[in-house]
Amino acid sequence: ADGDGVDDKSHLMEHYEDAPRELLGTLRGGGVSVMMEPYTDRWGTFLSAYAPVFGEDGSLVAAAGVDMDLAFHDESLFSVRRDSQMAGAMGLILATCVGVAAAFYEKRLIRSVDSLSHAMEQAMAGERAKNRFLATMSHEFRTPMNAIVGSTELLRGTRLDGVQAEHVETIIQSSGSLLAMMDDVLDYSGGETGGLKHEPVDLRALGTGIIAAFRGEAARKGLVLEMDFHPTVPARWQTNSRSLVRILSHLVSNAVKFTSRGEVRLRVEPAADADGRQLLRFRVSDTGIGIAADQQGKVLQPFVQLDASANRRHEGAGLGLALCQRLCRGMNTVLEVESEPGKGSAFGFLLPGEAAPAETLRAILITGDRLQRGILSRLLEKRGWQVQTADNLEGAARLPGGGCVIFDLAAVPAGAAAEYASRVTASLPAACHVAIDSGIDESTHAAVLKAGVCKVISRNPAAADLDGLEASHDPVFP
Known part of the structure; x- marks a missing residue:
């Protein structure tokens, strides 16, 4: 209409009956106004801004406006809304699937936990039954074996000729070895190390008794068997005497067994942990055959004999050191190994506890x-x-x-x-x-x-x- 080649949506002096309030506000002297919300009239949907136009005398004569057509903007918003709605729908579907899956797996988990609880109860019942069986068998096995050993000892004290005495010695040695092996198997299989009772123990007397028990065997092999008791070690220590005796007896017995010449020593000395708490170090060393570095971890495992051949020189079930390790752990310590082939071995542990009052x-x-x-x-x-x-x-x-x-x-x-x-x-x-x-x-x-x-x-x-x-x-x- 104005000759600029662009179709006009309105014409000069056309009546604008649905003018937006922002335009009306500007015409009433309200100054510049900007639409904050899209406005739709017969020409479309727009976002507009208006400014007053003043004459030479300063009076308001018109309003100038800038319109931004939102047709393209609406199309963009539609695609965004569509994508958002699709994403929301997908999220809802996914959440539903997750919820269903969670409910399904929760039920499976509950069933699995119930099954595990039942299995654990059965295992514990089996463990209790095993312990009762082993306790019974321990008595049933040990009683006749002790009777055999004791009766043979009495027989040795009677008048025997050379051949008879030799047979009696064979019976004593063999039955003693069998009894020791049975003790190891039964103690390892059924032994409980939790809840150990601690009492004051005379350490020097305990060590002396152990040395005395193996002195005869050591003397027969020509070995020196001694105890080094450090003078600053407390005379009495609060610990479990039965476990300590079993550990040290096994270690001394092994040392004597695997040493053909030289010496075996039990050493007791003071020590301390990183926090300065008092400990005692027990160490049994020998000048025996020694253990290779790659074999030292194996000797603490149950039923392991480093010499597994049928004609091995040393008998046993391979449980002594494994039992010692279990007993050590029950006393909150660990059995450690130091060894070199041909130069001997040393087994030791740090014993926690505290000094006990002296006893008369x-x-x-x-x-x-x-x-x-x-x-x-x-x-x-x-x-x-x-x-x-x-x-x-x-x-x-x-x-x-x-x-x-x-x-x-x-x-x-x-x-x-x-x-x-x-x-x-x-x-x-x-x-x-x-x-x-x-x-x-x-x-x-x-x-x-x-x-x-x-x-x-x-x-x-x-x-x-x-x-x-x-x-x-x-x-x-x-």
């Missing part, structure tokens, strides 16, 4: 021989014992109880030694009864031991004859 060791000494009384009293007092003496059994019965009762067999005829020993053990309860030898023969010696006597010592005892008494001392008899 009390003994009753029954002898009418004043010289004997003086010698034994001095030997015992040097080892920390408090000694009470009596001339006879009747006098001893009037004394306070003792942890150890030592009595002289010289006061009775040789034929009545076993009967007298039975009277002593019955009338004077104690943790350990020790008889003083009066020249009794082997059969009487065996009968005295059978009466409940722990050991028989020489009439002229050395300090070593009293080794192990402290370990047998029981605070029940103060």
Whole structure:
């Protein structure tokens, strides 16, 4: 209409009956106004801005406007809305699928947990049944084996010719090996290490007793077997004595078994952890065959023999060190290995715990021989014992109880030694009864031991004859 070649949507002086309020506001002197919302009229949908136009005299004569056609903008918004709606729909579908899958897998998970709980209950029931079985079998196996060993020991004390004595020794050695192997298997299979009871333990006496138990075997092989007990180690330590004895006995036994010449040493010394807490280091070393570096981890595994050949030199089930490791873990420590082939091995562990108060060791000494009384009293007092003496059994019965009762067999005829020993053990309860030898023969010696006597010592005892008494001392008899 204006000759510019562009079709006009409106014409000059055309009436605008649906003008937006922003335009009307500008015409009324409201100044510049901008639409914040799209506005639709008969020409379309727009976003507009308006500014007043003033005449020369300053009066408002018109309004100038700029329109932005939103037709293209609406198309863009439509595609955006469409895509958003599709995305929302897909999200809803996905959420529904996830919800269904979650519900499905939750049910499966619940069923799996129920199945696992049931399986665990069955496993625990089986474990309890196994432990009951092993406890029963332990008794059933050990009782006849101990009877065989004990009876054969008694048989060895009788008059035997050379061939018979040789056969008896074979029975004793073989049955002892079998009993030890059975002990390892039963202890490892059914042994529980949790909830160990801790009590004050006389460490020197415990170590001395273990060394004494293997000294004979070491002597037969020409080995030196000694204990190095550091002077600053507490006399008594709060720990589980049974586990400690089993660990050290296995380690010393292994060391003696695998050492053909040289020495075996049990060393006890103080140590500390990173926080400065007091520990004790136990270490059993030998000059035996040694273990290669790539084999050292295997020796702590159950049922492992490094020499697995049928004609291997050393017998055993391969459980001793594995049992030691299990017992160590039950005492919050770990068994460690140091070894070099041809130079020997060392097995050790750091034992947690704390020093326990010293305990008074009390003994009753029954002898009418004043010289004997003086010698034994001095030997015992040097080892920390408090000694009470009596001339006879009747006098001893009037004394306070003792942890150890030592009595002289010289006061009775040789034929009545076993009967007298039975009277002593019955009338004077104690943790350990020790008889003083009066020249009794082997059969009487065996009968005295059978009466409940722990050991028989020489009439002229050395300090070593009293080794192990402290370990047998029981605070029940103060």
